[in-house]
Amino acid sequence: MIPIADNNPSHRKPIVTWVFLIGCVLVFLWQFSLGQPGFQQAVYQFxxxxxxxFQVPFGHPDLVVAPLATIVTSMFLHGGWLHLIGNMLFLYVFANNIEDSMGHGRFIVFYLLCGLAAAMTQALMAPDSTIPMVGASxxxxxxxxxxLMLHPFAWIKLLMPYVVIFFVWVPAWLMLGAWFGFQLLQSMIAPADQAGVAFGAHAGGFVAGMILVLFFKRPGVKLFR
Known part of the structure; x- marks a missing residue:
């Protein structure tokens, strides 16, 4: 299922959301311009x-940036076109309302903290892994x-590319609940030290977002609207 729209308009321009979205696209185009060897090198460097x-947290002469800095740089890298497009669709559909509920500055901090929580969740599941994690997911x-905490009763338009392509509207609580359940289940099944989707990062980021929104939403913004 691929979300492509919701029926939940925002009241202020999602400037930060667009900055993050455009930034990810520009970084990926830079990766793509390097050719295949350079693309892979960038993934390992950033x-x-x-x-x-965990072993060299304050830097190493063979690394372009300090390992701690890669918590941020990795959020703007992607492993391929489908990886990028999928993430940007989710960002486009859902982030404008969250930015609206927090304001631009708070949303920046919230977004980065969620990325940090997601990265640390996955990293702690396989601390000896040498496989680089990349992506805004x-x-x-x-x-x-x-x-889910703010707009569980909004409606989400999903593209369903199965035997035939069709569209369906579902409540946000159903779509997001099913999505989180799948990520959590896969994080318990899939080996965390092997290449593939970082399900643990998805589950960790989701839980962090549920908690952090309580502290980052503007006064007067109600839960479960």
Whole structure:
């Protein structure tokens, strides 16, 4: 299921959301311009590698940036076109309402903290892993968690690309609840030290978003609207 719209208009321009979205696209285009060897090198230089993070947290001469800094840089890298497009669709559909509920400055901090929580969740599940983690999905998972707390009864338009392509509207609580349940189940089944989807990061980011929204939403913004 692929979310493409909701029926939940925002009241202020989602400037930060668009900055994050455009930033991810520009970084990916830079990755793509490097060719295949350079693309992979960028992933290893700026992606988050759990073993490097825990063993050399204050830097290493062979690394372009300090391992601690890769917690942020990894959020703007992606592993391929489908990875990028999928993440940007989720960001586009859900983040504007969360930014609206917090304001621009608070949303920046919220987004980065969710990304941090997601990255640390995955890294702690496999601290000796040398596989780099990249993608905005951990931070975006936090946005989804916040959306569930604020707008569970909004309606989400999903594209369903199965035998035939069709569209369906479902309540946010159903779509996001099913999404989180799948991520949580897969995080318990899939080995955390192997290449693939970072399900643990998704689950960790989602829970972080559910909690952090309580502290970052503007006064007067109600839960479960």
């Amino acid at each position: 992606g988050l590698i759990p073993k490097a993070l 951990g931070a975006i998972s936090g946005v989804l968690g916040a959306y």
